[in-house]
Amino acid sequence: MKIKDIASVSKQLGVSRREFLKYCSIVAAGMGLPLGAGEQIAEAVTSAARRPPVIWLSAQECTGCSESLLRATHPTFEHLILDLISLDYHETLSTPSGHQAEAARAASIKANKGEFILVVDGAIPVKDNGIYCMIAGKTALDILKETAKECKAIIAMGSCSSWGGVPSADPNPTGATGVQKILTDAGIKTPVVTIPGCPPNPYNFLSTVLYFVTFKKLPELDDLARPKFAYGRLIHENCERRPHFDAGRFATEFGDENHRKGYCLYKLGCKGPETHANCPSILFGDTGAGTWPVGTGHPCFGCTEKGIGFHKPLFSRASLHMVTPPDTYPHVVEHQGKSALAGIAVAAAAAGAAYVAVDKVAKKLGDDDGKGKK
Amino acid sequence: MSKRIVIDPITRIEGHLRIECEVENGKVSKAWTSGQMWRGIENIVKGRDAREVWLFTQRICGV
Numbered sequence: 001m002k003i004k005d006i007a008s009v010s011k012q013l014g015v016s017r018r019e020f021l022k023y024c025s026i027v028a029a030g031m032g033l034p035l036g037a038g039e040q041i042a043e044a045v046t047s048a049a050r051r052p053p054v055i056w057l058s059a060q061e062c063t064g065c066s067e068s069l070l071r072a073t074h075p076t077f078e079h080l081i082l083d084l085i086s087l088d089y090h091e092t093l094s095t096p097s098g099h100q101a102e103a104a105r106a107a108s109i110k111a112n113k114g115e116f117i118l119v120v121d122g123a124i125p126v127k128d129n130g131i132y133c134m135i136a137g138k139t140a141l142d143i144l145k146e147t148a149k150e151c152k153a154i155i156a157m158g159s160c161s162s163w164g165g166v167p168s169a170d171p172n173p174t175g176a177t178g179v180q181k182i183l184t185d186a187g188i189k190t191p192v193v194t195i196p197g198c199p200p201n202p203y204n205f206l207s208t209v210l211y212f213v214t215f216k217k218l219p220e221l222d223d224l225a226r227p228k229f230a231y232g233r234l235i236h237e238n239c240e241r242r243p244h245f246d247a248g249r250f251a252t253e254f255g256d257e258n259h260r261k262g263y264c265l266y267k268l269g270c271k272g273p274e275t276h277a278n279c280p281s282i283l284f285g286d287t288g289a290g291t292w293p294v295g296t297g298h299p300c301f302g303c304t305e306k307g308i309g310f311h312k313p314l315f316s317r318a319s320l321h322m323v324t325p326p327d328t329y330p331h332v333v334e335h336q337g338k339s340a341l342a343g344i345a346v347a348a349a350a351a352g353a354a355y356v357a358v359d360k361v362a363k364k365l366g367d368d369d370g371k372g373k374k
Numbered sequence: 375m376s377k378r379i380v381i382d383p384i385t386r387i388e389g390h391l392r393i394e395c396e397v398e399n400g401k402v403s404k405a406w407t408s409g410q411m412w413r414g415i416e417n418i419v420k421g422r423d424a425r426e427v428w429l430f431t432q433r434i435c436g437v
C-alpha cells in the first residue's frame with residue numbers, strides 16, 4: 001500500500017490517515033465487500049494516475065439529486081466526491097455559462113473519450129422530439145444519445161433519470177422517460193446503473209463510483225439496474241417498525257394514539273413492503289437515528305421502486321410480498337415421512353396453529369377501523 | 375447596428391435558463407429570458423387527491 005499517497009490525500013481532505021481509511025472501510029462494508037476491501041478502495045482512489053472524469057448532465061430535474069450529494073454533511077464524503085473525481089461539467093456548479101460551459105463539456109468528452117463516467121439526473125422528455133428540455137439550443141434527448149456513445153458507463157442518478165420519476169407521473173405531459181429505456185430504444189449499449197431515490201442517498205452513489213474506480217467494473221445489479229448492495233432488500237425487511245407490523249399494531253391516522261406510539265404505518269399507505277432500498281439501514285443526512293421517512297412517522301412512498309413512487313396513490317395499501325411466515329415458524333403443510341405417530345400429531349397441531357396465525361394476520365390487515373390495535 | 379448575444383445555459387441556478395439580449399451601441403436594448411425545461415407539474419396535479427399533491431409540487435425545485 002502506498003502510505004505516502006494516502007497521507008497526501010488525507011491531508012488534502014483535512015482528515016487523518018486513519019480516518020480516511022475508516023471511511024473507505026465503511027463504504028466497503030456498506031457494499032457488503034469482504035474485509036480488506038476498504039484498503040483496496042483507499043489505494044485505488046489515491047494511486048489513480050488522475051481523477052476519474054465525470055460529466056454530469058441535467059435534464060428534467062429539480063436539482064434535488066445534486067443537492068443531496070452536496071449536502072452530504074460529512075466533510076469527508078463531500079470532499080471525496082468533489083476532490084477525488086474530476087467533475088468536468090455540471091450545469092448547476094459550473095463557473096462559466098453559455099458557450100464556455102458547453103466548450104468545457106465538449107473538450108472533456110474529446111479528451112476522455114471512452115473513459116469518463118456520465119451521470120444523468122432528471123428525466124428525458126421524448127414527446128414532440130424532446131423540445132421540453134433544451135440546453136444550448138439542443139434537446140436533452142440528443143445530448144444524452146450523443147454523450148452516451150462516448151462514455152464508459154452511465155449512472156442514472158435519482159428516480160427521474162432511472163425511469164421518469166415525478167415528471168412521468170400520470171398523464172406524463174412531456175413523455176418523460178428514463179435513461180436506460182432511451183438508450184435501449186436507440187440501440188446504445190453503454191452500461192447503465194440506476195441509483196433511484198427522490199432524492200437518492202448520496203452514499204449509494206458514492207459507493208458505486210468508488211466500486212467502479214477500485215474494481216474497474218460495475219457492482220452487481222438487479223433487473224432494474226440498481227446495485228444489489230443498496231437495493232437488494234425491501235424497506236419492510238429492515239424497518240424498525242416491523243415488529244409492530246408482525247404483531248398487528250398499526251397507526252390508522254396521522255397523530256392518533258398508535259401513530260404517536262410509533263406503530264407500523266402500513267395502513268397509512270406505507271410502500272415499504274414493495275419497495276427495495278437501504279433507507280432504514282443507512283438513513284439520511286448523517287444526523288443520527290430515525291432520520292428516514294418512516295423513522296419520522298411518515299409512510300414510505302416508494303420512490304426507489306419503478307411504478308410505485310409517483311404512480312401508486314400515496315394512501316393506497318402496498319401489496320405484500322412477504323406475508324408468508326418465515327421458515328422458523330411451523331410449516332403449514334408438514335412432510336409426512338416415516339415419523340412416529342406422535343410426531344405427526346405435533347405437526348398437525350403446529351399446522352393448525354400456523355393456519356390460525358395467518359388467518360389472524362389477514363383479519364388484522366383488513367381491519368380498517370383500528371380495532372386491530374392491542 | 376445591434377448585436378444579439380445568447381447565453382445558454384445560465385449556470386449556477388436550478389433548472390435550464392436561456393438569456394438573449396440585443397446590444398445597441400454598447401448598451402442592452404432588449405432582453406429575453408426563457409425557461410428551457412417544462413415538466414407540466416400543473417397538469418400532473420390536476421384532479422389528484424389533494425393529500426398527495428405536495429409530493430409533486432415539493433419537487434418543483436430541490437435547491
Ligand code: SF4
Nearest residue numbers: 062064158159160198
Ligand atoms: S429524482 Fe427527485 S430529487 Fe432527483 S431530480 Fe428527480 S425530482 Fe429531483
Ligand code: SF4
Nearest residue numbers: 239242264265270272
Ligand atoms: S409497512 Fe412500512 S412502517 Fe410498517 S413495517 Fe413495513 S416498512 Fe415499516
